Amino acid sequence: MKVIAIINQKGGVGKTTTSVNLCHALAEAGKKVTAIDLDPQGHLAVSFGIRVQQQGGIDEAMLAEKNIRQQIIAVRNNLQLITSGPRLREIEQLTESRLPRGLLLKNALHENFNDQDFVFIDCPPSSGLLIANALIATDEILIPMTSDFLALQGLSHLMSTVKRFEKTMQKKYKALLVMSRYASTRRISSQVLNNLRSYFPGQVLATIIREAAVLAECPSFGKTILEYSPKSRSASDFRSLATDFLEGRVMYEDK
Amino acid sequence: MKTNEKNNLIGFDPLAWMDDNAGEIKDQPEEEQIMPDQEDEEQYDEAASLSSHLEEGGTEDSASDAEINLEATLTIQKVLILHEKLKSSLAVNSTIVINSAAVAAIDTATLQLFVALKKTAVKLQKEIIFALPSQRFIESAKLLGLLEILEVKA
Numbered sequence: 001m002k003v004i005a006i007i008n009q010k011g012g013v014g015k016t017t018t019s020v021n022l023c024h025a026l027a028e029a030g031k032k033v034t035a036i037d038l039d040p041q042g043h044l045a046v047s048f049g050i051r052v053q054q055q056g057g058i059d060e061a062m063l064a065e066k067n068i069r070q071q072i073i074a075v076r077n078n079l080q081l082i083t084s085g086p087r088l089r090e091i092e093q094l095t096e097s098r099l100p101r102g103l104l105l106k107n108a109l110h111e112n113f114n115d116q117d118f119v120f121i122d123c124p125p126s127s128g129l130l131i132a133n134a135l136i137a138t139d140e141i142l143i144p145m146t147s148d149f150l151a152l153q154g155l156s157h158l159m160s161t162v163k164r165f166e167k168t169m170q171k172k173y174k175a176l177l178v179m180s181r182y183a184s185t186r187r188i189s190s191q192v193l194n195n196l197r198s199y200f201p202g203q204v205l206a207t208i209i210r211e212a213a214v215l216a217e218c219p220s221f222g223k224t225i226l227e228y229s230p231k232s233r234s235a236s237d238f239r240s241l242a243t244d245f246l247e248g249r250v251m252y253e254d255k
Numbered sequence: 256m257k258t259n260e261k262n263n264l265i266g267f268d269p270l271a272w273m274d275d276n277a278g279e280i281k282d283q284p285e286e287e288q289i290m291p292d293q294e295d296e297e298q299y300d301e302a303a304s305l306s307s308h309l310e311e312g313g314t315e316d317s318a319s320d321a322e323i324n325l326e327a328t329l330t331i332q333k334v335l336i337l338h339e340k341l342k343s344s345l346a347v348n349s350t351i352v353i354n355s356a357a358v359a360a361i362d363t364a365t366l367q368l369f370v371a372l373k374k375t376a377v378k379l380q381k382e383i384i385f386a387l388p389s390q391r392f393i394e395s396a397k398l399l400g401l402l403e404i405l406e407v408k409a
Contacts, residue, residue: 009331093360102398127331127363132398149265156269161363168400188264199270 003109003119005134005141009161010154011125014144014180015039017215018241019122020047021234022142024224025242027079031117034072037084038105038134039124040092045083048075049222059085062104062133068112076224092128105133127161135165141173144180145196147189176250177204178241181211197253206249207240321348322386327357331364341372349381356387361395370404 006019016039023035036058037044045057050073061068061082068082075081094101105121113119120142123134135141143158145151166172177200183189196204209215210233218228225235243249321344329337344351353369369385376383385392388407396402 101394128360131363149267149269152265153269156272157364157367159270159273160367164363164367164399164401191263191265195265195268195270199273 003138005121005138007123009127013146016043018144021225021238025238034080034119036082036121040088042084044122047219057083057085059087061108068108102132106137143177146181147192179208182208201253204251205244209237322352324354327359329361329365334364352384355392358389358392
């Protein structure tokens with residue numbers, strides 16, 4: 001079982017879109033996948049068609065009020081979800097706890113998903129306690145990136161944070177990047193991509209997720225792209241991305 | 256700048272501090288490290304509106320010594336203003352006392368700013384003192400392993 005945090009503190013880079021559709025594509029490929037919504041906005045659950053979120057989710061598990069397995073919702077074949085829960089915002093602002101505050105998620109996950117192939121954590125666009133919990137709970141991160149300058153600036157900040165965690169926790173993260181919302185008609189897109197390939201050789205997944213209207217449409221129907229428009233190029237992109245992830249297909253720097 | 260294309264559309268390379276070869280992360284240079292992530296104009300506007308409030312909060316007493324009072328919530332949205340305030344203060348003072356008693360919430364961006372401030376101050380042979388750190392300030396710094404570099408006692 002691998003735990004992977006889908007992380008980028010910049011908003012709008014496609015974290016939830018990547019989480020929903022990559023998880024479903026992996027599940028469709030026969031892998032057992034759990035998706036955890038660590039964003040208090042709860043968009044991951046909505047994207048899977050779970051609209052009523054009155055009951056607790058990962059919040060109660062992190063607060064050690066319930067076992068995390070009690071919070072599981074089966075959303076598709078091979079794919080299960082743990083919602084954010086209404087109290088996740090409280091955890092972000094937690095100043096006191098009977099438990100070490102950075103270990104809440106790691107403790108909640110502890111040996112509870114050994115039957116799964118992958119556990120994905122959809123992180124919030126912030127730099128607070130929830131992100132700290134995600135980075136402490138995982139050894140692998142997947143960073144969705146858009147092809148614009150501000151995304152590069154955000155990535156610089158994120159990598160600085162990751163480095164500090166690596167130094168503090170004496171471990172090295174396996175970091176992969178995915179180019180998301182790629183606008184091929186903009187010249188800057190290819191330059192950003194080239195920069196990423198240069199700085200992260202062998203770490204950018206080979207498939208580029210192209211910007212497409214259907215990806216913006218499907219969450220409102222509670223469907224993944226594989227359900228909403230299964231023959232679209234976006235569905236094809238995410239199936240290919242899942243293969244990249246499983247087989248380690250990555251880009252390298254142009255020589 | 257990694258990109259060598261003609262008609263380069265990226266004027267400033269935010270990743271320049273990283274290792275060219277293996278993607279291994281190196282320490283960010285000071286200027287880059289303290290540069291906040293301002294993602295859109297709204298954040299700049301928000302920062303601008305906070306400016307006057309923060310200006311009132313700090314009391315810079317003399318040309319050689321200054322005291323800055325931190326507010327309760329320190330997040331990435333406010334880090335640009337704080338950066339400017341600290342940079343200005345460091346330029347004209349040899350010692351900055353940062354009163355951290357009121358801090359109830361602090362994110363990694365702000366802590367990163369303080370680390371960069373400390374490093375810059377050392378280079379300039381100046382002193383940064385975090386006075387009366389709140390429990391939350393201490394816990395957050397401890398969580399990220401920054402107590403020592405910030406010289407904050409748990």
